[in-house]
Amino acid sequence: MPLTNGDLAATIKTPLAAGQELLDHNTAVDFLANEYKHQDGLDIQTLLDSKTHGGLTYNDFLVLPGYIGFPASDVALDTPVTKRISLKTPLLSSPMDTVTEHSMAIHMALLGGLGVIHHNCSAEDQAEMVRKVKRFENGFILDPVVLSPETTVGEAKQLKEKWGFGGFPVTENGTLRSKLIGMITTRDIQFHPDLNDPVTSVMSTDLVTAPSGTTLTEANAVLSKSKKGKLPIVDSDHNIVSLLSRSDLMKNLHYPLASKLPHSKQLICAAAIGTRPEDKQRLQTLADAGLDIVVLDSSQGNSIFQIEMIKFIKDNYPGLDVIGGNVVTVAQAANLIAAGVDGLRIGMGSGSACITQEVMAVGRPQAASVFNVSSFAARFGVPCIADGGIQNVGHIVKGLALGASTVMMGGLLAGTTESPGNYFVSHEGKLVKAYRGMGSIDAMEDKKAGSGAKGAIKSDAGKARYFSEGDRLLVAQGVSGSVLDRGSVTKFVPYLLAGLQHSLQDIGMKSLKSLRE
Numbered sequence: 001m002p003l004t005n006g007d008l009a010a011t012i013k014t015p016l017a018a019g020q021e022l023l024d025h026n027t028a029v030d031f032l033a034n035e036y037k038h039q040d041g042l043d044i045q046t047l048l049d050s051k052t053h054g055g056l057t058y059n060d061f062l063v064l065p066g067y068i069g070f071p072a073s074d075v076a077l078d079t080p081v082t083k084r085i086s087l088k089t090p091l092l093s094s095p096m097d098t099v100t101e102h103s104m105a106i107h108m109a110l111l112g113g114l115g116v117i118h119h120n121c122s123a124e125d126q127a128e129m130v131r132k133v134k135r136f137e138n139g140f141i142l143d144p145v146v147l148s149p150e151t152t153v154g155e156a157k158q159l160k161e162k163w164g165f166g167g168f169p170v171t172e173n174g175t176l177r178s179k180l181i182g183m184i185t186t187r188d189i190q191f192h193p194d195l196n197d198p199v200t201s202v203m204s205t206d207l208v209t210a211p212s213g214t215t216l217t218e219a220n221a222v223l224s225k226s227k228k229g230k231l232p233i234v235d236s237d238h239n240i241v242s243l244l245s246r247s248d249l250m251k252n253l254h255y256p257l258a259s260k261l262p263h264s265k266q267l268i269c270a271a272a273i274g275t276r277p278e279d280k281q282r283l284q285t286l287a288d289a290g291l292d293i294v295v296l297d298s299s300q301g302n303s304i305f306q307i308e309m310i311k312f313i314k315d316n317y318p319g320l321d322v323i324g325g326n327v328v329t330v331a332q333a334a335n336l337i338a339a340g341v342d343g344l345r346i347g348m349g350s351g352s353a354c355i356t357q358e359v360m361a362v363g364r365p366q367a368a369s370v371f372n373v374s375s376f377a378a379r380f381g382v383p384c385i386a387d388g389g390i391q392n393v394g395h396i397v398k399g400l401a402l403g404a405s406t407v408m409m410g411g412l413l414a415g416t417t418e419s420p421g422n423y424f425v426s427h428e429g430k431l432v433k434a435y436r437g438m439g440s441i442d443a444m445e446d447k448k449a450g451s452g453a454k455g456a457i458k459s460d461a462g463k464a465r466y467f468s469e470g471d472r473l474l475v476a477q478g479v480s481g482s483v484l485d486r487g488s489v490t491k492f493v494p495y496l497l498a499g500l501q502h503s504l505q506d507i508g509m510k511s512l513k514s515l516r517e
Contacts, residue, residue, distance in 0.1 A: 040064055044402070048371045055365035058395045066508020075501040076511040079405045080383040081114060082293060082321040082342035085268060088112035088257040089497055090400060090512060092385060094410035095119065095272035095297055097420065098435045102129035104418040104489065106136050109267040111493045112257030116295050116408075117271040123282040126271060127289040133269040134290040135163060137251050137260065140216065140233065144243040147184060147199055148174025154195030156184055165247070167230045169240050170203050180232055180240040183207060209234045212241050216265070219244045261292065270323075272297040275305035280312065293321045299348060300362075301325040302332035310339040326387060328369035330376040337380050345408065346373045347388035367402060374403030393499035400500075401507075401515055411435055415483040416492055423485060432482040 023031060041064045048056060079090045089112035093100045097120040100108075105115030117129050145159060147170045160166040166186030171178040182203035192202055208226045210219050212235045223231045223244055231244040248265070251258070259268040270293035271286055273279045283294060294313060296306050301324050313322050324336040325345030333344055347370075349363035366389040374384040386399030387408040399407045413419060414435040426432045486492050509515040 044371065048368060048402075050368055055368040057365045057367050058389055058398045060365075060367065061398070063397065063401055063507055065506050068505055068508060070505065070510055072498070072501040072505040074510060075504045076513075077112075077497065077500065079512045081385070081406050082323060082383060083381060084321055084342065085293065087114060087259050087268075087406065089493075090404075090406040090500075091396070091493060091496065092116060092270075092406050092408040093413050094387070094408050095295060096410050096414075097121070098433070099410050099414050099419050101420045102132040104413065104416075104420075105129070105133045105269060106267065107418045107489050108493070109133065109259040109269070110137075110251070110255040111489065112255075112259055112497075113493065114259055114268060114270055114293075114406075116293075117269070119272045119274065119282070119297065123285045126282070127285045130269050130271055130286055130289040130291050132164065134266050135165075137248050137258065137267050138245065138265055140219070140265075141243040141245065142264070143176065144169060144240075146171055146174055146176055146178075146240070148172075149181070149198060149200045150174075151199050152195060153189050153192050153197050153199060153202060156189050156199055157195070160186065160189075165245075167245065168199075169230070169232055169243060170199055171240060177235075177239050177241060179238050180207070180209070180234055181205070183228075183230055183232070185229055207232065209238075210244075211236075216244075220249055223249055266290070268292050270295055274298070275303065275309045279309070283313065283317070287317055287320065291320065293323060293343075295323045295345070296325065299326060300332075301327050301345070302335050307335060307339045310336065310341055314340040323385070325385075327373055328364035330372055333373045333377055333382075337377060337382055341382060343383050343385065343405075344373065344377055345385045345387040346370050346404065347386065347408075349388075367398065370399055370402040370404050374405075378403065393496055393503060396496065396500055397503045397507075400512055403516055405512075405516075411483055413486075413489065413492075415486040417488040424482075426482060431485040433485065435483045 047053065047061060077089045078086055080086045081092070091108070091111075091113035093104050093108050093113070093115040095116040095118040097118045100115045100117055102117065105117050108115035115133075117126060117133075119126055145163060145168050147156060147159075147168045149170060149172070151170070151174070156166075156168065159168065166184070166189070168184045169180055170182040170184060171180055182200065182205045184199050184203045188202045188204065189199075208222065208228050209232045210222050212233055214222075214233060219231055219233065223246055229246045231246075232240050233242040233244065234240055260266060261268060269291055271291055272295040273282050273286070275296055275298060286294070294317075296309060298306055306324060310322055310324055313320060321342040322340070323343035323345060324339070324341035326347050327333045327336065327344060328346060328348045336344060347366055349360075366386070370384070370386045374386075377384050383405035384403065385406050385408050386402070386404035388410070390396055390399065390407050390409045390412055392412075396407050415433050419433060421434050423431050423433055504510070504512075504515060507515065
């Protein structure tokens with residue numbers, strides 16, 4: 001009979017489903033475990049079985065929620081990017097010329113991720129960007145820029161414009177490990193009227209120093225108590241051997257997740273190269289600049305060119321980690337793993353500015369690619385990057401849930417302040433930035449790779465990535481367009497990370513490691 005409000009006697013037991021016994025609510029969990037042998041949803045192997053469901057993309061499935069027993073802030077996002085290097089956050093920026101140059105690489109590293117510097121420029125320009133990343137933050141600066149007494153104020157200002165900082169030690173002969181006689185700061189030279197005056201006329205001589213052998217913790221304590229911007233480390237003869245910067249101390253406070261090398265405290269820097277013979281010389285230039293990770297940039301990584309390049313790098317640069325790709329099948333991955341890669345990029349034609357799948361009829365849906373390749377690579381301890389198709393926080397979560405250690409973003413970061421290029425107003429009156437795929441005609445005809453020199457059009461990154469160097473007619477595998485302004489990555493990336501933590505909380509996972517397991 002129908003129940004009226006508040007009229008049900010405590011002794012009446014009315015099942016909501018006819019013909020079923022009403023059970024004690026205290027037994028619900030045990031009943032679930034005993035009677036429901038199959039949980040809700042599909043396991044990942046069943047879901048990603050291409051023979052049954054075809055190839056899936058990120059938009060073809062959802063992750064079921066789990067149990068929340070912890071705050072979102074407790075979710076750990078640390079993850080490996082190569083066999084030897086781990087990051088505090090799983091976000092990477094793509095090596096595209098409208099996404100990652102030194103500014104993006106610096107800020108992605110400060111925020112716990114990694115930016116991969118593009119190679120659609122001369123080797124010298126790319127190496128200069130690597131040097132800017134490596135010099136941005138340090139522990140002990142072992143190779144500081146040192147001035148001589150004959151250096152002029154004008155030359156000191158030029159060095160400030162080149163390197164982005166203005167604090168330089170002055171020594172007797174202008175080299176490291178010679179007697180320290182003073183320090184030049186931005187305040188000393190900023191308003192000095194005569195650019196031809198020597199720096200000795202304006203330098204500070206009231207210096208606070210620390211002896212050689214001082215630990216980084218001790219040196220930071222000395223620097224924090226002083227009012228100086230730099231702390232020179234000197235030997236018993238007062239010769240400078242290294243330098244510590246107050247700005248680096250502040251960066252430690254503001255960016256606790258920063259991706260840094262444990263010994264030097266410098267930011268981790270990655271850069272892309274091609275697989276042509278001339279890229280070996282480019283690699284030497286980048287290695288000399290301090291590169292930590294080299295990414296072999298190819299739309300189809302399973303080639304004799306990439307395999308030979310991997311072996312060359314492992315033989316000649318054992319300190320460099322190598323990320324190979326791109327791949328979408330286990331057969332592709334197996335060849336690169338056997339050659340010695342330390343990481344893999346997964347994706348072919350899945351990016352927002354890539355049209356390889358439509359034009360070439362080659363590729364694979366991204367979810368199927370990430371799951372199959374990362375499952376295979378995990379057997380050999382090779383971390384994988386889900387590269388392409390990332391449009392929101394949900395796609396980041398799905399890429400990681402499918403087995404990727406990190407995700408790589410292009411279009412999602414192209415509209416940020418730190419990406420290369422200038423803002424302009426679109427026809428709709430919106431603030432936008434230019435964005436293009438590296439397979440677009442614009443990128444393949446760009447002459448920056450050779451600095452506009454003769455033959456430069458034959459050596460750009462766009463052609464090399466799509467094996468089009470010798471083609472008389474170019475076939476576009478990417479498009480050009482624009483993306484909306486997203487502000488600074490210093491605000492946008494923390495938003496993505498907070499969303500990622502809340503998503504893992506909903507799933508009931510306290511770490512990326514447990515999510516992958």
